[in-house]
Every structure is written in C-alpha cells, then in structure tokens.
Amino acid sequence: MLRFDSVYKRFPDGTEALRNISLHVPKGQFCVVLGPSGAGKSTLLRMLNGLSQPTEGSVYLAGELISEQSVQRLRRKVATVHQQFNLTPRMSVALNVLSGALPQVTHLRAGLCLFPSSLREKACHLLDEVGLTPEHVSRRVSELSGGQQQRVGIARAFMMDPAVLLADEPVASLDPRISRGILELLHRQSRNHDTTVLCSLHQPELAREFGDRIIAVNHGRLVFDGTPEQLTDKVCEELYHGALNREHGMSETAPSASESELELAAA
C-alpha cells in the first residue's frame, strides 16, 4: 500500500531530516512510528500527503508514484489526524466533519454549505462511531475538550473513506487516560474501514499495545522495524536515551514536555 524507496530529505538549511528510508507497509496494517522529537517522524508522514517532497528517492501510494501531477488526486485517498487537531476553531462540529469531504463537493455547494444528504448522513454516522452525541453537532469545536476535539478530527478524517490514515502524534497533546481512548478508537475505526495507518507516537507502551508493526526513526534513519514483541525495553532504552544524550551533546533542542513524560513512563 505504502512504499518508500531510498528516500532522502534535506532542508535548505542543510539538515537531513530523512536518510535512506526504504519501507513497505501492506494494506490494512496499523504501523506505529516511534522516535524522539526532531527524528523525522513528521517529515516521513508529510511525504505521503504531499506537504513535503523527497529530495531523493520516491514514495508510492497504492502503486502510484507521488509526484507534482498525481499529488492532488492521491491526496483524496489519504486522511490525516493532527497533533493539534487542526480543526477550524469557530466553526461548528458538523461543518468541521463535513469539511473532510470538501474535495467531493462542487464549489457552489461548498460555498453555500449545502452538503448532499448522503454526506450529512455519513457525518452523523461517523460522529456516532467516534462517541459524540447529537447535542455536540451544532456546538463550536473551540467549546469542546481536547479529547472531544480529536474525536471530531478522527470523524473528519474518515469522511472520504481514506485508503491511508496518517496520524501525526494524535495523542501528544492529550492526557494518558484520554490518549488510550483515542488510540482505541483509531484502531477500531481503521479495522472497520480497512484503512492502512501510519501513526507516530511517543509512548512505547501504547505502540506495543496498538501497533501491528513498529518502526523507529532516529536522526532520519530507520533504526528499528519489527513486531510489538520485538520492541523490548532494551531497544526503547537505546532509542530514546542514546538519542537524548546525543541531542544534549549537539545542544540542538531542549527535550520537550512529551519526552520528559516519556521518561516518567519508562521509569
């Protein structure tokens, strides 16, 4: 379903975000991407919806090369769940979910907010699946809690029946109890809709619990690829603490809140 062929990504300032990544994700797999902040997880995910282009190498989605010409068409098969939810704040829950199907509606209908009834029914169905109630529909998303906002984000992501779902640290701004709920939901939804998922996470224990397969990136390289059982504590230790030490040495970025959370979780 997803294929990376020796992908490199260099930014104009000279940093190498991805180095020689080759990866194949089969259809329907829930693949978790682990790695410390700045390791290249987001860049890896952004290659798939065309928000970032590889400097070298090629990325294939359902057998098609992602290029300038194909990206607009291929984007319709890819949905994204974001760390900061990225919902439009003052808009209602209903319109936020419906906006997930915008590429399918004409400009006239979109401009007048007249979505076809099939899409409206689908939105209701999805909102029900993600565990929201009818009374949430007309509320502004900015009035909802973080967990509820992410549920709206997941409902929006499934509006176009995506073949691939990218979840970019979907639970990094949520507390641990809600995180588990959100990941359970993501897992269940992707099973029901037969969606291939690439989900970046910070918590190895959540990765073990929900991933069919776990990969880890560090300094732009693929450093681990295996089943949840193969991701032992020793591997985690090496991945994060080795990385942290090196990062301190390079004095690049201070470890973010989510990393210190992770240390606590590992302890």
Add this chain to the structure above:
Amino acid sequence: MNTMKNLSVNRDATWHLDQPYNARHLLIAIFFFVLLAVTGSRMEVPRMLQETAQGLGYAVGLYEESSVATGVKRIAESIWPLRISEEIEVSRIENFDRNNLPWLSHLEIIESRTPHLNTETLKLEDTVESKEMLVKPVGYLAHVLFKMMETLEMALWGTILAVLLSIPLACFAAANYAPNRFIYNLARSTISLFRAIPELVSALFLVLAFGFGPIAGFLALGIHSAGFLGKFYAEDIENADRGPQEALQSIGAGKIKTLWYGVLPQVLPQYIAYTLYILDRNIRMATVIGIVGAGGIGLELKGRFDMFNFDHVGTILVIIFLTVIILDQFSARLRSRLM
C-alpha cells in the same frame, strides 16, 4: 556562603554611570526647536494666539473689540434661529391644488411693505405687497432629514462596494493565497493606490463622469475604503492559524474551499469589526463628500452656504452633529458586543 561571595562587589572593576543626556540629545532638541520656530511663523501661530486671546478677552469684557469675536458673533446671529419651516410662494408652485394641500401645511398671506419715494409728492410711501405662501412648519427639517437619509444610504452602499472590491483583492494580496508573485504585487499596489486617493479628489472626477448625485459619492467612498479593508483583510488571512488550512490542503480541498472553511470562520469576527469601523467612517465622510457635488447632505450644505442662508446651514450642522453622536454610541455598543 558561596552565594554571598557571588553577590559581593568586584572592587577591581571601574564603574561609571553616564548622564542621561548627551550632545546628541541636545542636537535633536535644537533641531526640533528650529523646526517649530520656522513652521510656527509660517503658520502665523503668534497671530492666532494673539487674536484668540483678544477674543476671549472680549468675551469677559477686557477688550473693547475683537475681529475674531465679531466674526463668531456674526455667524452665531445669522445661524440662530435655526431654519425649521419652509415657505413657498403659491404662485410659483406648478399645478397648485388648493383643496389638496400637502400633509402638515397651511396657507398664509404675508404682507410685505416696501417703502419707496413718490416722485410727485416727494414723500416716502409704503406699498403693500401681499403674497400667498404655502407654509410647511417642519418642511426644511424634513428636507434635511431626508438628505441625511440619502447620506446614510451613500455610506452603506460605499461600504458594500468596499467589501465586494476588497474580498477578491485581499485573497490575491495575501502572500499564502496569491497565485503568483505578479498578481500578489498587482493586488498590493491596487490596494495602496485605492488608499492613496482621497475620496474628495476621486469624487471630483467621478462627478464629471456620472454627474451630480449619490453615484459619484458612493463610488468614491467605496474605492477609498476598499483600500483600507483590502489591507486589513489580507493581513488577517496571512495571520490566521495555519493548522486548519493545512488539514484541508492535505486532503486536496483546493485554495478556494480552504479559504472558505479554514480561514473565514477564524477571521470573521475581525472582519465584521473592520467593516463596522469602515461604515462608521464612511458615514462621517459621506456628510462632507457632497461638497464637491457628490450627493447627500453635503450638497445641500454647500448650496446653502453659497447662498448665505446661514440659518439653513445651522440646521444642517446640528443634524450632522446629532447623527454622528448617535452613530458613535450605536457602533461602539455593537462592536463591544461582537468582540
């Protein structure tokens, strides 16, 4: 004890504190003094001060005469009492129907005596001339209010035009939505050009094109305020939170739909506040723009002023003043509710 050591003053270092002013500040002060002296004498500021003082002195009885005070007094006397009624000579009204008078009006016969010299008797004689007049007790006030209404409508349509012009301009003038560099620069410079032309100047030319009346007025207002709104709108589009826009872009929604669903809901309250401010400003501008012939109350003001009908001018000024006060209150309340 370690902290104490860190806090103790290092005796070896040479400390010195500068005066807060130095030669440069003195130079700047001299420059501003010269600037004020030169421009002040060109603006006749001393004469202004002297004559104002004289006028105030006259008001409290310290001075015998003052040109400013007599000027003000003459204006006040000619403005007061304000013109409320309207009188029209019946013989001048075409198709006058005596049995069907306009609402709230009555007929009056006014006799006017004009003294003139009888050439035979060499005595002054009064000739009595009687005219039948149609008197409307609040006729002129109603006329001014009607003109004020037209002014408000001009401001409203000026604002509508400004919004319609500035929305597409703003989309092209926002760096992240402009299709290319050329169109971006074109939109930016159009907005600057609109803002650079004062309404009174563009109205002068538009009156030549469209003739006297409100068309020239609201076009001039719309073009000028589109310059402001375009800039404000474009900046808000650029500063809007990128997250929702990225989310919609990543599913391939396209620029127009992204603007509609990812940007507009975020910036709408700001847009409404800007538009209200522009409406407020356009109403104030619309009252004067008529002076160059572009309709509304300003046209009436200019006509009456040129005919030295200062009592009419007085009524107009009072109505403008009251309208602006009421609108200020109204828009302040509306904006505070929206924010």
